[in-house]
Amino acid sequence: MTFVSPVLTGPSDTHARARQHERAVAEAAAAYAALPPDQPVRLAKRTSNLFRTRAAATAPGLDLSALQGVIEVDAVARTARVGGLTTYEQLVDELLPHGFVPLVVPQLRTITIGGAVTGLGIEAASFRNGLPHESVLEMRILTGTGEVVTATPDGEHADLFRTFPNSYGSLGYALDLVIELEPALPYVSLRHVRFPSVAALQDVVDAVMTTRAHAGERVDFVDGVVFSATESYLTLARWTDDLEGRVRPSDYTGDDIFYRSIQTRRRDVLTAHDYLWRWDTDWFWCSRAFGAQVPAVRRLWPRHLLRSDVYWRIVALENRHHVMGRIDRWRGRPPNERVVQDVEIPLHRTADFVSWFLREVPIEPIWLCPIQLRPDTHGRHDDPGDDPPWPLYPMRRDERYVNVGFWSTVPVAPGAADGDVNRAIERQVTDLGGHKSLYSDAYYDEATFARLYGDAAYRPVKRRYDPDGRFATLYEKAVQAR
Ligand SMILES: Cc1cc2nc3c(=O)[nH]c(=O)nc-3n(C[C@H](O)[C@H](O)[C@H](O)COP(=O)(O)OP(=O)(O)OC[C@H]3O[C@@H](n4cnc5c(N)ncnc54)[C@H](O)[C@@H]3O)c2cc1C
Structure with a gap:
């Protein structure tokens, strides 16, 4: 059909x-x-x-x-x-x-x-x-x-x-x-569960990944937000076809802001459509940088322009003209380093990474998203040998990970250089057995990059399918931003 x-x-x-x-x-x-x-x-x-x-x-x-x-x-x-x-x-x-x-x-x-x-x-x-x-x-x-x-x-x-x-x-x-x-069903039912530490949250993620349930309820979706070392949440959600006694589903596409609701509500119901785009309306929480969360500004901001691509265009303009950088210099403030990254950390090291991050960087909130590669065609999660299924991003099938996302800027400390914080994050991620996504700034030298991102598998394929180098290489794109 x-x-x-x-x-x-x-x-x-x-x-x-x-x-x-x-x-x-x-x-x-x-x-x-x-x-x-x-x-x-x-x-x-x-x-x-x-x-x-x-x-x-x-x-x-x-x-x-x-x-x-x-x-x-x-x-x-x-x-x-x-x-x-x-x-x-x-x-x-x-x-x-x-x-x-x-x-x-x-x-x-x-x-x-x-x-x-x-x-x-x-x-x-x-x-x-x-x-x-x-x-x-x-x-x-x-x-x-x-x-x-x-x-x-x-x-x-x-x-x-x-x-x-x-x-x-x-x-x-x-x-x-x-x-x-x-x-899909018409609605998604959400539970926001608070944890006093990321270590406690990590244990529950492990259990949910095993049972796909929590406190007797099925779990179809899991992500989380760390507001501070002592305040973090998991949002455990599932498809549903009813409103669970509510008159209407919640709406976070206007005055109310989704990430704030995590701290104030224990349960919620959204339409499937609104659940899927819950993070887009405020670009997670990053819309606050543009004033979009100030009630007076938000009331004037047309609803259909509360979207990540609108904020993205504002950032692109700033990248081109550096207006904020000029204002900061004029006010005598130190320059800022952009720290916009998503990294995959093995589940059992997640609390270690977050506590290092909150101490050394520190940016909050932080987004958490558990991930495990799907089983192979035989339904197996074990990795025979050392051959990762997707060599350019060599996560293991038999390992559980948590994606940790942080998107902000930090002042460049006296005596430090722009890029130092990102470099420290790269080292920490590698030391903990994790991987860094490549959609943002990367600072690896070529040899380290080749080792971490599957160059041995990449080179012969690049030679076969792009023998004349019509496309920039992965290193040129990801690190040299070509
Ligand atoms: C702030 C921020 C938050 C993010 N959060 C998330 C998240 O929560 N979840 C998530 O999944 N991802 C997230 N991403 C990452 C995003 O998914 C990746 O950057 C993705 O590659 C973007 O896809 P795009 O279609 O916008 O591609 P583009 O940004 O246009 O291009 C990305 C790269 O892919 C290449 N490309 C694009 N289309 C094709 C194609 N058809 N064939 C081959 N190559 C192509 C381009 O040449 C370019 O090198 C985030 C990125 C940012 C900046």
Whole structure:
């Protein structure tokens, strides 16, 4: 049984949509072939969730924006073929009315499926559904040679399939993907549980990851917030089809702010749609930097502009013009270092990391999100040998992790240099057996980076699929911000 996106109505539309998509694929390959062969290629995209400041583009951009939308859904197999440039906002808008969602829906609306697969993504379902690329069954990729290949876990291009996650577009562009879906219910019921220490929270995460339940209730989603060493919360949530006695679900898209509700409410119910975007409205809590949480400002701020991509545009403007930096200098304040990172720490070292972080950095709140890679095709979580399933981000299947996210700035201490705090975090993460996502600033030297991010697996694939170096390398992109 198949259905197509709600903008389409019948089988003939399915075929029309598929034909239109095939035309877009052919046009993408033709546009790539027309680019000057001696210049590096970059993706021309209207939105981005990359935080590092990139050098001004000199290379021509490849516009793949036609590759958007749900092309086809198989409701029985619970799979969908989707364009690589489809945002999660569009995916949810098209799938949710039919009772489905992707297995992991990253929190920011404008993250695209191609971006989340090549740049990784995480969400409160990750403790049971892993990372977005783990629910990809097949991808068509435009490679550096200009070919469009179909990569699957076992086929001729299995090497590309395995190394694509965390390659950040340095091996090719995902034009479309077949992904697994899960059934959704209309509402999500939430419980916010307070802990006096992160160590106590860590123990409960471990238990929930084992039993997928807490205090007798099923748990479908888990994430957490640390407000201070003695005040942290887990939000344990589950799909539900009723309002549990309420007249209406809560609404955090206007005056009320979701992260504040965690401290004041023990239970809550949101629509599935609002739950999925609960963190987007205020960019977690980062909208406070723009005044959007001051009641007088919030009342004037149009609701539809309380969105992460709006804040992102403000940050992009600041990166270009450095207005705040100039004001700080004028006021005699020290310059600030940007500390915007997500790191994966083994679960049993999470409390150690957070206590080091709160002492040494310190930024709060901090976001926590438990994660474990999905079992292999035999349903096994053990890793035979030392071969990580996704070599460019070598998490182990048999290890439980917690993603720790912190997004702010700290003053550069006297005698210190911009980047020192980020470097200290990189060292601490490695010492604890963790990994750092690469969407933001990174400071590794080339040899360390090669060791930590699977260079031995990456190099032969880069040579095979991008022999002329049309795309910047992963190191150039992630550390040198090209
Ligand atoms: C403040 C902040 C918070 C974040 N929080 C989360 C979070 O909570 N959960 C989460 O999952 N992620 C989070 N991210 C990370 C985000 O998921 C990744 O940065 C992701 O790669 C962004 O996807 P995008 O579609 O916006 O891609 P872009 O930012 O446009 O591009 C990212 C990289 O991917 C490449 N790329 C984009 N599309 C494709 C494609 N189709 N094929 C191949 N390469 C492509 C680009 O060339 C670029 O190198 C966060 C990022 C920031 C800045």
